[in-house]
Amino acid sequence: MPADLSAIDKAKFVAALRAVDHVESGMKLGLGTGSTAAWMVRCLAERIRDEGLRVVGVPTSIRTAELAQSLGVPITTLDEAGWLDLTIDGADEFDPELNLIKGGGAALLREKIVATASDQMIVIADAAKQVAQLGAFPLPVEVIPFGWKATQAQIEEMLVSMDVLARDVRLRRAGDDPVLTDQSNYILDLHLRRIGNPRQLSLVLNQIPGVVENGLFIDICDKVVIGHGDGRVQVRDVNSSEIEEEYVEFKPTDNIFADLDE
Structure with missing residues (x-):
């Protein structure tokens, strides 16, 4: 990834990187929309390139489809996929019950259809998206x-x-x-x-x-991966009161993230 990132972009990157760890070969994935989800698509593409990961994605927007195709992530339609194993997407806000506000990127309809057609939804977000009560974000x-x-x-x-x-x-x-x-x-x-x-x-x-x-996503999200600018990642599961925490190491590399320096 690029060496010179803002704290907020580092937070988005480590959250995306940790979330993509949940992806296994053979999965059918919902690919979210937005700046944090774009990091996820790039991390997924890197695993496909470096590890030979075999997956197919269902994009939640035209721009996500274009990004996935440009990075070599195979995509299909939801009608062709039928049902998905996992959707990974961002959120504009999430509360302690993991209810969400989404739609800042104007893709909320497709995002909700895809998320509810999945066995599991993982949300990736920076710490600023966590709120005690929804509503500060329009x-x-x-x-x-x-x-x-x-x-x-x-x-x-x-x-x-x-x-x-x-x-x-x-x-x-x-x-x-x-x-x-x-x-x-x-x-x-x-x-x-x-x-x-x-x-x-x-x-x-x-x-x-x-x-x-x-844009209210109620009882849809199963897990939130929260990234911090220092590389710290917290994982919250809707079914557990415990919060997992770890540090994600990242190094500057000449790879699919290089164009983000431009």
Whole structure:
């Protein structure tokens, strides 16, 4: 990997490197989307190259598919794979019960479909993503473009009866234009500051016409691998109160990470 990385990138790298240790030959994998997941795809590609690891991946976005293909990671579709052994993905937030907010990269729909079609989901994250209660990160909600303002109004009305601290709903834009997902939908970001009952909110959101899916991942994540800038890695399992901790050594090498120096 590159020698000159920021502390946050080192944290993402060691988390990705540790998570990829869970991958075994013959597995069908869900490949997440986002900056941390990109580290995972690179670590996976290195194992394929150096160890002859035999896997096939189902990407959760077009950009993950393009990265995987460029690095020699075999990919397929979820329909072809049928069912997955493991999904490795990032998260925007996770709480003590390993509930997540995802969708900062606008791939939440595919990410949730892939994660729930897997025997296990491992989340990789830097320590800043750990929160006592979800909601500081805006909650993404994917909606169809037709009548999106009416959908937004119904979401705002529904939030009045929810246990949240704020109720600011905004259309995500790239400049003047709405951000489009890979399904050509829009994203509404719900700035709630605190979500008192994530399970209830998730269920109610998905009952609103026009809502395709929301970024609350409840009872989906099995394990979180938390990276730190000093190379320390903590592993938390949803079924255990114990936290594993170790240090991951990494050295500068001339390999598939070299382009990250550019």
